[in-house]
Amino acid sequence: MTLAAHQKIIASTGAAAGKITGFNHLVMLCTDLNRSTRFYRDLLGLRVVRTQPDWREEYERQYFFELGNGELFALYQSKHMVPPERPLVNSLWPETSEPTHRPQKLDHLAFNVDTMDDLHWFQDRLAKNGVDVSKVWVSEAGFLAGRIYFSDPDGNPLEIATYEKNDPKWATFDNRAWLREENPVPALFEESDIDR
Helix, strand or coil: CCCCCCCCCCCCCCCCCCCCCCCCCEEEEECHHHHHHHHHHCCCCCEEEECCCCCCEECCCCEEEEECCCCCCEEEEEECCCCCCCCCCCHCCCCCCCCCCCCCCCCEEECCCCCCCHHHHHHHHHCCCCCCCCCECCCCCCCCCEEEECCCCCCEEEEEECCCCHHHHHHCCCCCHHHCCCCHHHHHHEEEECCC
């Protein structure tokens, strides 16, 4: 049996493979950290682990929130913040269906929860607190079992998603099934020459 092109992909190569274990922190901008703290700490349950007062002219202050697994999410308050564009696949977000005219550096941020029950809990919590939140999108095909879409008070597009890793289907799942593009970029067929 001949393998299709996408089944010949080299998913990982070189000396750096596996050394990055997550992200250290991600930074987004907001206009009012008081309002954003109420949203991220009180509504989403993130823990404040660092506050930094005004020490640069580009922003007024910065707060770091811990996501529960050691990864950090930071907000910089800036009066120079330009409202974000809608995400490229903006039909998933409930606020608008207007097309995106100017893609931005960060399309959206997706937080993880462990189960579909947690996802439904957050969808209910957001809706009860006046946040315009999408329905729970369910995928029968795998990659993300479920997800919801909404925005923070500054319009930064957010998602909460789950892989539902406790589902028994993951015990025998071969993630090569997610490599579906028939004509991927040439780099995916080449071993790294950086470490040679």
